[in-house]
Amino acid sequence: MTAATHTEIYRPFRGxxxxxxxxxxPLYRAQMAIATKRKLPLFILFFGPAMTGIVVSFLxxxxxxxxxxxxxxxxxxxxxxxxxxxxxxLEVHKLIIQAMTAARYFAVLAMAWYGAGLICDDRRAGAxxxxxxxxxxxxxxMLAHFATAFTFGCFAVLGPGLLICTVATFxxxxxxxxxxxxxxxxxxxxxxxxxxxVLSALILAVSALSxxxxxxxxxxxxxxxxxxxxxxxxxxxxxxxxxxxxxLVSHFERVADWWIGSSRSIFRWDPWxxxxxxxxxxxxxxxxxxxxxRRMEVVA
Amino acid sequence: xxxxxxQAPVISLRGxxxxxxxxxxxxxxxxxxxxxxxALLGPNGAGKTTMIKLLLGLVKPDAGEARLLGFDxxxxxxxVELRRxxxxxxxxxxxxxxxxxxxxVSTLARITGLxxxxxxxxxxxxxxxxxxxxxxxxxxAQYSTGMKQRVKLAQALAHDPPLLLLDxxxxxxxxxxxxxxxxxxxxxxxxxxxxxxxxxxxxxxxxRTCDHVVVLDRGRVAASGALLELTRxxxxxxxxxxxxDVDAFAGELAARxxxxxxxxxxxxxxxxxxxxxxxxxxxxxxxxxHLEAVEEQRSSLDQVxxxxxxNSREARA
Numbered sequence: 200m201t202a203a204t205h206t207e208i209y210r211p212f213r214g215x216x217x218x219x220x221x222x223x224x225p226l227y228r229a230q231m232a233i234a235t236k237r238k239l240p241l242f243i244l245f246f247g248p249a250m251t252g253i254v255v256s257f258l259x260x261x262x263x264x265x266x267x268x269x270x271x272x273x274x275x276x277x278x279x280x281x282x283x284x285x286x287x288x289l290e291v292h293k294l295i296i297q298a299m300t301a302a303r304y305f306a307v308l309a310m311a312w313y314g315a316g317l318i319c320d321d322r323r324a325g326a327x328x329x330x331x332x333x334x335x336x337x338x339x340x341m342l343a344h345f346a347t348a349f350t351f352g353c354f355a356v357l358g359p360g361l362l363i364c365t366v367a368t369f370x371x372x373x374x375x376x377x378x379x380x381x382x383x384x385x386x387x388x389x390x391x392x393x394x395x396x397v398l399s400a401l402i403l404a405v406s407a408l409s410x411x412x413x414x415x416x417x418x419x420x421x422x423x424x425x426x427x428x429x430x431x432x433x434x435x436x437x438x439x440x441x442x443x444x445x446x447l448v449s450h451f452e453r454v455a456d457w458w459i460g461s462s463r464s465i466f467r468w469d470p471w472x473x474x475x476x477x478x479x480x481x482x483x484x485x486x487x488x489x490x491x492x493r494r495m496e497v498v499a
Numbered sequence: 500x501x502x503x504x505x506q507a508p509v510i511s512l513r514g515x516x517x518x519x520x521x522x523x524x525x526x527x528x529x530x531x532x533x534x535x536x537x538a539l540l541g542p543n544g545a546g547k548t549t550m551i552k553l554l555l556g557l558v559k560p561d562a563g564e565a566r567l568l569g570f571d572x573x574x575x576x577x578x579v580e581l582r583r584x585x586x587x588x589x590x591x592x593x594x595x596x597x598x599x600x601x602x603x604v605s606t607l608a609r610i611t612g613l614x615x616x617x618x619x620x621x622x623x624x625x626x627x628x629x630x631x632x633x634x635x636x637x638x639x640a641q642y643s644t645g646m647k648q649r650v651k652l653a654q655a656l657a658h659d660p661p662l663l664l665l666d667x668x669x670x671x672x673x674x675x676x677x678x679x680x681x682x683x684x685x686x687x688x689x690x691x692x693x694x695x696x697x698x699x700x701x702x703x704x705x706x707r708t709c710d711h712v713v714v715l716d717r718g719r720v721a722a723s724g725a726l727l728e729l730t731r732x733x734x735x736x737x738x739x740x741x742x743x744d745v746d747a748f749a750g751e752l753a754a755r756x757x758x759x760x761x762x763x764x765x766x767x768x769x770x771x772x773x774x775x776x777x778x779x780x781x782x783x784x785x786x787x788x789h790l791e792a793v794e795e796q797r798s799s800l801d802q803v804x805x806x807x808x809x810n811s812r813e814a815r816a
Contacts, residue, residue, distance in 0.1 A: 207627040209691050212659035216583050216612035225609035225618075233597045325593035329603075329654060332555055332587035333610045334579045497558055 222335045226343035231350065234313045244312055245354060247305035252359030255298040256366040259291045263370040291367045291376065292383055296459055298359050299390065303451065306355035307398065311419040314348030314402035316412030318491065323411065327495045337492050341403070341485075348402050352395030360387040386458035393458075394451055397477050397484075404484035407491035423447060444468060450476050506534050508566075509662055509694045510554065515563035517549055517718075524549040526718035527563070536688030536695040538705040538726075540804060541715035547698050550715070551664055554696075556581055568662060583611055586655030590666035590698070593651065596640035600626055600650045603639065608657040618657070625653035629683060645676035652683060663687065666698045677704075684708045702801050714807045721811035722803075729803050737769045737795050738762070739779065743788035751786045765791075 235241055321327045330340060364384045367376040377384070402419055409415035430446030443449040449466065450473040457470035510532035517525040524546045541547050552558045554567050556578025565572050570581035594603065604622035613621060626635045629649040634642065639650065648668060655663055668684060669677045685708045688695040699705055705712065706726065713723040722729060741748055745765060752759050758770040769779065776793045783790050 207630065209628050209656075209687065210624045211691070212613075212617070212621055214613065214617050216658060217614065218612065222610055225606050229598065229602060229606040232602065233595070236597065321595070324595050325589065325591050326595040328587075328589040328591070328593040329607055330610070331557060332582060332585070332589070333607060334582045334612065335610050336579065497552070 222333075223339040223343040223346065226330065226335065226340070227346045230317065230343060230347040234347065234351070240312060244305070244309040248302045248309070248355040248359050251298050251301045251305070252362040255294050255359070256363050259294055259363055259367045260370050262290050262294075263367070263372075291363075291371075292380065292460065295360065295363050295367075295383060295387055296455065298363055299356065299387065299455060299459065300452070302356050302359050303394070303448075306352055306394070307419070307423060309355045310348050310352045310395070310398050310402055311416050313351045314344075314399060315406050315409070315415035315419055317344040317347060318403060318406040318488070318495075319409045319415055320412055322495055331496045337489070337496055341488055341492055344403055344406075345399055348399035349395055352399055353391070356394055357388065357391035360391050363387075383459060386460065390455050390458045393454065393477070397451075397481050400481045400484035400488070404487040407488045440466065441468060444472065444476075447480075449473075507569075508532055509534050509568055510696070511564075511566040512550075513564040515553065515560045515565055517546075517553060517558060518561050519549075523718050525553070525560070528715075528718065528720055530713060530720050530723060532694075532696065532713065533711065534692075534694045535711060536685070536697065536709040537711040537713060538709040539696055539698045539713050539715065540700075540702070540705065541721075542808065544717070545715040546718040547715055548666075549718075551587070551666065551696075551698065554664065555585060555587060583658065584660050584662060586658070586660040586663045588651045588655040588663070588665045588668055590670060592647070594639045594642075594647055597638060599638055600631055600635040600642075600653065603650065604654045604657050607654045611658040613658060621657045621659070622653075625656045626650070628656065629653045630679065644671040645673065648672060648676070648680060652680070656687075660693075662694045662696070664696050664698075667700065668697070669699070669701060669704055681707050702804060714804060714811075716808055716811045717815070719811070722807040737776070737779070737793055738766065739769060739790050739794070740766050740792040741783065741788050742791050743783075744786060745788065747786035748783050748788040751782050755782070 321330070327340075364376070364387055367380075368374055368384075371377075401422065402415070405418045405422070406412075406415045409418060426445055426447045427449075430443045430449055433442035433445060434440050443466065453466045453468065453470050453473040454477065456466060457473075508531040510530065512528045512530040515525050515528040516523065526546075528546070528550070539547050539550070549558065553560060553565055553572060556567075556570075556572035559573050567581050568584050570577040570584070572578050572581060598606070601619070601622050604625055605618040608618035608621050609615065623635075626649075629652050631646060631649050631653065634646060639647065642650070648670070652665070652668060655665070665684060669680050672680060681704055684695060684697065687693040688708060688710075695709070697705065697709055710726055711724065712726050712729055714721045742765070745761075745767070749759055749761065749767060752767075752769065760768045760770075762768050776795075779793060780790055
């Protein structure tokens with residue numbers, strides 16, 4: 200039968216519906232597609248991390264090239280060569296820490312831009328009505344949104360870190376960077392993932408509590424900058440560096456010092472305190488997201 | 500609907516209670532909905548939205564038993580599974596503005612369990628069916644209300660569910676768009692074997708598309724049944740044209756306690772709810788008259804709806 204006002208007929212679906220074990224995946228892909236539709240913000244937000252990665256990788260490359268050309272002469276003894284390699288490895292190590300520090304702010308910017316609107320925009324548009332009327336669990340919904348923010352965070356933090364490590368590995372003689380400094384690579388990956396996880400959870404929680412993306416964006420930066428300013432101000436006023444524990448950024452730096460290693464650490468508190476603070480923040484953030492998403496599902 | 504329905508019910512509620520704090524949204528709902536097109540009517544706050552959420556498995560009943568297409572929405576596994584079998588078209592704005600119609604419908608189809616290629620194919624078929632042409636590639640933010648309503652219907656159809664829950668599908672549509680939407684709903688319900696539960700405040704829409712009606716009031720079913728039966732049972736009068744001795748026939752009616760008014764020399768309006776036409780013919784014959792025409796004066800659905808609400812509230816009072 201054809202309705203009178205148009206000529207199309209209804210075609211029944213002849214295939215089969217598969218059980219959705221990865222029901223979050225289509226939603227995640229859709230979120231990524233929406234986020235990457237506009238190319239200009241993508242370019243602006245990831246130009247910084249990309250340039251950081253490229254420049255620092257080039258410096259790492261150069262340091263090994265200079266080393267190789269310098270070691271070609273017959274003047275250096277074996278012990279001298281080893282000492283020079285060690286110095287170069289340390290130099291690359293410092294470069295990685297500097298790159299991670301620089302990329303951190305770009306990462307906050309990019310993740311907040313793409314993550315702040317994820318839940319509040321859904322609620323504002325009412326899109327959750329469509330998602331929750333499908334075989335999509337609350338966990339799938341949260342996972343899809345978390346994965347979206349997480350992916351952008353990885354592009355901004357893990358990407359440059361891995362690029363530098365890869366360049367250093369392939370340019371170091373006999374892959375000495377991989378064989379000798381593998382804890383730095385593991386630490387870089389671990390720190391990047393931890394940073395992105397904490398930040399993704401925080402951004403989603405703020406998004407779940409906000410009415411609009413702009414409010415969520417302001418709130419994320421508010422949390423970062425206000426704690427940074429408060430910790431810095433208190434440390435200066437009280438002449439005690441422990442006050443920096445008030446700052447979220449300082450906790451990230453403490454963990455980076457601990458995991459990637461740094462000889463210039465200014466933090467004196469036990470790194471487990473920072474792990475506890477960041478872990479607690481993540482758990483609270485996930486609890487807030489779960490609570491708000493539950494409300495969205497039921498009050499749909 | 501109800502007990503006389505020969506087919507297994509698609510929706511069955513037995514003593515369902517749902518309480519939100521002090522508010523009892525559903526108060527012992529007893530309902531059985533047979534396959535076909537059924538309208539869910541009720542004033543604001545009657546419990547329609549809660550019932551839809553319950554049918555989708557989004558809220559659990561505090562008491563009673565609910566079955567939808569054989570699934571128990573209280574069980575988490577059933578709750579997820581039944582959403583594969585149901586297409587839901589929400590009343591309110593719900594479309595993400597940054598996506599286009601093809602992306603949205605295919606994404607939702609993928610979530611429901613279609614493969615990627617099937618999802619794209621179904622998205623186009625559904626959008627073809629609702630009559631959304633090239634505009635399907637534009638961002639939804641640029642759509643008119645009518646186009647949005649079509650996308651909402653298309654996404655509900657994407658996985659070809661046996662049951663459609665349509666919440667105010669003609670909301671905000673112009674007359675042409677409304678006619679088109681009603682044709683689609685009627686086509687789905689009558690020609691394609693879909694069971695449709697249509698929530699609407701527009702009773703003419705219900706009359707055009709549905710065979711059965713459920714009236715909810717303050718969390719209870721105030722009336723339910725086939726649309727024709729409901730309007731007949733509430734009918735006030737029959738209009739008859741009498742040949743022969745009209746006065747004798749009127750007198751016989753009065754003697755039997757049946758009120759009637761004389762509209763013209765040969766036409767009477769008989770106020771006898773539910774009176775069988777055969778009995779009227781018999782009465783006329785007994786006094787030497789005969790009936791040339793009997794025209795049952797049906798109540799409009801509006802009248803039935805108002806009467807049902809009034810009776811329900813009086814009974815509670």
